[in-house]
Amino acid sequence: MAEFRSPYDFIVQCLAASSGHTTEDLRHDIHDSRLDWEAIIQTANAEMVLPALCARIQDLGLTPDLPADISEFFLGVQELNRERNQQIISETIRIARLLNEIGIEPVVLKGAAYLLAGVYKDLSARFIGDLDLLLPASMLTKAVEVLANDGYVAGEVNFGHHYFPLRRQQEVWVELHHSLGGGTSRSILPAPEMLKNSISRDFDGARLRVPSPNDLVIHHVLHAQIHQAHSEGIWPTLRTVYDLVCLQNRFERAIDWTSIAQQFRVNRREGALAAHLLLCEEVLGMKKPIPIRKTVLFQLRWQHIKMLRRFPAVRRMDPLYLFSRFVITRARRFGNLLRIAAGRKYLLRTPFRASFYLHRMHELLRIFRAATAPPHASERSGAASEDVNQ
Template identity: 30%
Template sequence: MSEIDIQITPQLLKDMGVWLGNEQVIPQELLDRLDDEQQRLNLISLLNTHWLTGAFTIKLKQHNAFEALDVEIKAYLEHLDLFYLQRNQNIKKEVIYACRVLTKADIPVMVIKGATGLFNGTFKPLSTRFMTDVDLLVPEHLQTKAIQALLNNGYWLEQDEMDVAAVNHHHAPPLARDNQGLCCIEVHQWPIKKHHQAILSTKNTWLHAQKLTLTDELEVLQMSATDQVILSVAHCELSHRAFEHKQLDWRQLLNTMSLINRYNQSINWHDVESSFACAGQKHVLDAHLHIIEHFFATTTPINSNTKHAQEHIQSSIDLLCDKQGRISPWQTLATVLKGYSKESIDVIYGADSYWSLTKGRLRHAARHLKMLSKPQYLTDFINRLRN
């Protein structure tokens, strides 16, 4: 079943949340819908769209619902679960390799974001989370040295001719290695985008860091439990603009829920709340936590059930069901035009004066015109508009 065949409904979204969340007992009506072939295919197709099939398979087994499925469905889910598991086992090896290179070069390194959960028990079993890139944070003044150390040990820059090395980006361009396209390494100088540092500063990230054991001989750093939650919310809702676009980023929502389940009492919720409140983004935190409570039955000490949060989740559900996951051409164009904002130009080219801002916008326009002159980029843009 292709993605376009999925009939996304509020009930389907609610069912997916229950299967992935912390419900102690699965209602009988959900089990009945799982027995219905069309509804089951809708659910699995939606899960596949968000790379959540591994987490779903684990929950089916935990609730003793797996064995009742058809043989073909069980084989299919087992195959994907094994694929997720083996992929993450190999990504763990990649993390160890890269961190060993940096440690030998006397560069402090902190594993951040999803890769941390492969080592600290957040994703247990490992197939719970589908991983893509590995994010490593190093001291800002050592970022260039770290990149060179990795380049000297088998990595190369994974860029094409139209990519730009952003001057104020929180991480460098991805580094690839001969690992059959398994993943790339992104070396960060800051844990989050520059203009969100008010929520999570680089200084405090290093100050709060804790030890993370990769092997018996290799120990690096990880973010504190509190900072991991802050980053998960900010990365989802602000960096990826899920809040702005009223998008339900299911994989990142599952990440936050997994962190809450893993750390529970170790999270300083007062610090989480004040980090967003002091930056004027408390409503964003409330919306994220309310979505997790609504779909995953996961609560926190923060009262996120505000009128604004209720309206946000309802608008997000309505938009998703109305558009069926498709992005309008106007939204695609708006995203392109947003790349000309002062904030975006500053990240890519630097914009510390009116002249540098103007110059950056002209460079950005020239880059877009050049991309449209190349068939592969033109075709990709047209396909995005047709989505």
């Protein structure tokens, strides 16, 4: 009898970029009575690829082989996510029309950009948490005023690289970005450069801009390896890895990997790109598009990542991980506060608010729970995750 595959392995084989696992092998797995569909659904949901799994099984022509109830469930997932994504795209176009009136063509980022750029062939295949738009920093205040006049209200305060999240009634949260991150991210991919390189397109009479293939890839790596270095940078969700696989499949030769590597190299973050490419190769079998320079420093970094992936509980005692998780992220947030007048005013007022100390107590409790939490619920070998990526 063939070796039984875990739910995580089954999902990986369905999504894999390159493997010896054929459609017939997957069909054999589907008919294996030991396959736990409830665990597969739970794992795919935790990895944020349930819609992608449904679409992939359909693309492979395996839907007729599914148990009747699972087939019906998967079709329902696709229908609901397609409807949600259509609503998000409609909302994006609506916002673009409002911003076009004051001379702004917003750049769509992350998941919505992948849909508009055709990275995912099936509209239902990508789960999207919120809508991210990049604007010129000088136009941010005007843009917020326009959206506020149309009924958008602000959520919790954020002094990072985007404005307060905005939402109109019960629609999707909208984040207006004025940069693509702090620190090194600003040098690797400056917002003005992405704005200049983006491609203006017409969507139902609204002008939207889609990032260039290179910038889509760079932003993807920045988000995983620098913004979320303590989570996605070690234990990337399958959605994160699959995004890069789909980007590579969609644009192929249009992506200048040599130029991308150079941008990371001159900013001394070549290791971040190399680590991400190796993780994508390890998880989904994506072939490395460029050679990896395995310096002594990078080899130490890679061995550290492999150790944490194999023994996730070690993170609770690992000084490098704890420093990245609880010190660097807070220092970066503090730096963002100091950078702008509203942030400095917020810092001066904060110590005199009773809610500040109550929040600190809740934060300490959250940190304690995170440190003692079991590994990620998925079936992946030795992986753990504490953050949900957008």
